Amino acid sequence: MVEDRRLAVLRAIVEDYVRTEEPVGSRALVERHRLGVSPATVRNDMAALEDEGLIAQPHTSAGRVPTDKGYRMFVDRLTTLKPMSSAERRAISNFLDGAVDLDDVVQRSVRLLSQLTRQVAVVQYPTLSSSTVRHVELVTLTPTRLLVVLILSSGRVEQRVVELAEPGTGGSDVADVEATVADLRPRLLAAVIGKRIAEAAAALADLPAEVREEDRTLAQRVAEALGDAMSDHHADERIAVGGTANLARYGDSFDSAVRPLLEALEEHVVLLKLIGEASTGGAVTVRIGAEGPYHELSSTSVVATGYGPAEAPASLGIVGPTRMDYPGTMVAVRSVARYVSRILDDA
Structure with a gap:
């Protein structure tokens, strides 16, 4: 008692x-x-x-x-977290559902999270090197141009325009090019669908040898375009940051933490470490003050969670002063993560 x-x-x-x-x-x-x-x-x-x-x-x-x-x-000792109202959930859904690609999803998410919590929001891009190829589409634009569309399990969409060597490559008109593309498409899909980036890139190298000799130029260019699109995802993990202006409202009371936090916002490696150990499976991780990995940020707390497909996990969350609305922040972080995960699953 x-x-x-x-x-x-x-x-x-x-x-x-x-x-x-x-x-x-x-x-x-x-x-x-x-x-x-x-x-x-x-x-x-x-x-x-x-x-x-x-x-x-x-x-x-x-x-x-x-x-x-x-x-x-x-x-x-929090026993329950007050759920968001139906109006709040609708607002989140409407805001995120309008996203057109992964970059848009991430940018909308970080902006929304910073607005909901009035803190600095950090969203990690899905671990793209672990993504698998969900779909590839070839669209004939003209007798000398093809559009190659790559869709990954992470929700990322990449487009490349393939310029054929000269008019008539693969055929003398659009119909002939379409016929060549129709023959190439199933071979291409069989080679890359469901495979991770590295495996798919390796399979593309063998693709030209598997088609008719007269189609190899086109196959080679398509393979090169897809390889180029996939190579973008071997880069270091990326993050998006939003709501830095929210720090201004803490004034002198948060002065000891504002300066080191502002410096940390310039170091993406630091931010990745702050949110990168978040739990998966819907659980929210809260690290308070000195519990974090950096002594310089001992006046701040981090509330984060995992999101996205299992094969391309990522984290999102907020960084702010230890004096924060923990229940409200935890609900906002969890809700945004769930909506983003749903959007990527449906992509």
């Missing part, structure tokens, strides 16, 4: 401090929250919480503020 009551007092202190940014006193707790006990009992509970290192007094005669340990207990 005493432990439950002290947890309720801790929860009230966290909620009030996050909302007001002012140290919380016993009188304010009694006035704002229905704790069912006297002010003297609340003071005793606060003294016990302070002894346990869960709250601290920033200066003499001030109220109390949560410590990193207090925030951790608060987060760990």
Whole structure:
């Protein structure tokens, strides 16, 4: 009973401090929250919480503020997260459903997440080197031009225009080129569909030898175009960052963390490490203050989760001060991740 009551007092202190940014006193707790006990009992509970290192007094005669340990207990003891309203879910769906490709999905996601949480949002692109080829399409544009479309399991779409050597390559008109493409298409699909990038690229090297001699020039150019499209995904992992302007609202109270955090935002390797250890399977990871990998960012917290298909996992989340609305932020991060995953699965 005493432990439950002290947890309720801790929860009230966290909620009030996050909302007001002012140290919380016993009188304010009694006035704002229905704790069912006297002010003297609340003071005793606060003294016990302070002894346990869960709250601290920033200066003499001030109220109390949560410590990193207090925030951790608060987060760990959350029994439920209030779901988003139907209007909020609809707004997320409408905003993300309009995306046209993976880049658009990521940019929309980071913008949405920063708006929902009023924090700095970070979205990692899916691990494209682990992606598989979902589909390849060949579209005849003219007798001398083909459009090659590559679609990956991560949702990435790449397009390349293939310029044939000269009019008449593969045929003298569009109909002849279409006939050549119709013969090449099933061979191409059989070679790359369902394979990872590296395997598909290797299979493309053998493709020209498998078609008729008169079609090898076209097959070679198609293979080169697809190889070029796939080579883009061997680059280092990329991230998108949004909501940096949200840091301005913390002013002097967050000055000790703003400068190192701004510096960290310039280092994508740092941001990847911050959110890259997020849980998969829908769980949300919360790292508070010194729990993170960088001492310079000990005044910040990270709330992140995994998203995307299993073969191309990625993470998204937010970075902000330890004084944040953890329940609301956790719900927003989880909801955006679920919608993004759904969009990529349906792509």
